[in-house]
Amino acid sequence: MDDRTERLNRAFAALADPTRRDLVARLAVDDATVGELAEHYDMSLQAVSKHLKVLGDAGLVTRSKEAQRRPVHLDAEVFDLMSTWIERYRRRAEERYRRLDALLAEESDRARPSETEAS
Amino acid sequence: MDDRTERLNRAFAALADPTRRDLVARLAVDDATVGELAEHYDMSLQAVSKHLKVLGDAGLVTRSKEAQRRPVHLDAEVFDLMSTWIERYRRRAEERYRRLDALLAEESDRARPSETEAS
DNA sequence: CCAATTGTCAACCTGAAGGTTGAATAACGA
DNA sequence: TCGTTATTCAACCTTCAGGTTGACAATTGG
Numbered sequence: 001m002d003d004r005t006e007r008l009n010r011a012f013a014a015l016a017d018p019t020r021r022d023l024v025a026r027l028a029v030d031d032a033t034v035g036e037l038a039e040h041y042d043m044s045l046q047a048v049s050k051h052l053k054v055l056g057d058a059g060l061v062t063r064s065k066e067a068q069r070r071p072v073h074l075d076a077e078v079f080d081l082m083s084t085w086i087e088r089y090r091r092r093a094e095e096r097y098r099r100l101d102a103l104l105a106e107e108s109d110r111a112r113p114s115e116t117e118a119s
Numbered sequence: 120m121d122d123r124t125e126r127l128n129r130a131f132a133a134l135a136d137p138t139r140r141d142l143v144a145r146l147a148v149d150d151a152t153v154g155e156l157a158e159h160y161d162m163s164l165q166a167v168s169k170h171l172k173v174l175g176d177a178g179l180v181t182r183s184k185e186a187q188r189r190p191v192h193l194d195a196e197v198f199d200l201m202s203t204w205i206e207r208y209r210r211r212a213e214e215r216y217r218r219l220d221a222l223l224a225e226e227s228d229r230a231r232p233s234e235t236e237a238s
Numbered sequence: 239c240c241a242a243t244t245g246t247c248a249a250c251c252t253g254a255a256g257g258t259t260g261a262a263t264a265a266c267g268a
Numbered sequence: 269t270c271g272t273t274a275t276t277c278a279a280c281c282t283t284c285a286g287g288t289t290g291a292c293a294a295t296t297g298g
Contacts, residue, residue: 013135028211079209090198092147
């Protein structure tokens with residue numbers, strides 16, 4: 001399996017969990033420490049730490065030990081990858097929908113014979 | 120958990136599997152039957168059927184029993200939902216990145232005293 | 239109407255996901 | 269240096285995801 005595929009696997013899997021999506025939402029507002037984040041959830045700090053590891057392995061989040069606070073922050077790159085994938089198929093699905101629409105219109109034209117009908 | 124949350128759970132989870140993303144890619148080209156799709160994978164037809172059920176439950180795919188062939192086709196709506204979610208945080212992550220950039224520039228300005236520095 | 243083809247259901251297995259608790263580690267302040 | 273605080277590691281449990289095979293259901297063709 002190529003690298004791109006595995007990155008998409010991890011990224012989509014990471015965001016399939018509502019707690020992790022919520023973590024992303026919080027980190028979009030401001031960087032925060034594990035402890036700070038954990039306060040908002042009804043689960044152990046260790047569990048939150050695990051969730052952050054999953055987000056980290058997926059490349060959605062980076063940890064900087066540099067500063068004295070705020071070690072976790074969002075990283076945009078993988079969002080790009082997912083966005084590209086989804087947009088591609090969203091566009092195609094919509095296209096196909098429009099084409100189906102056109103086809104159905106054509107069909108109902110054929111039901112009531114029309115002068116534009118070829119051979 | 121609200122409906123939107125559960126739909127996102129299912130949608131992201133559905134696309135976390137590479138076989139299912141591949142099914143989506145194929146269905147973006149043309150509708151197909153379970154059997155036709157299954158030929159391309161090294162797994163049982165039942166397994167593919169299950170994957171399609173997951174995609175269906177996630178609302179990414181619809182099945183029409185009407186016609187004699189091509190029963191599975193893509194549905195764009197849930198793609199919209201995911202796209203909106205991702206774009207939102209992609210944008211914020213990028214914003215925060217730019218702001219960090221600016222902050223670092225400011226910091227290095229402060230290191231070498233500059234005339235634009237206030238107070 | 240019968241048979242063949244096509245798809246789903248059911249039971250089962252294995253491994254991984256998400257949670258727990260308790261111990262280990264690392265960095266900081268006094 | 270020593271204790272505190274913050275975080276991760278390790279072992280364990282339970283549930284679920286993804287695959288298998290075999291039996292069943294339904295639809296189409298002759």
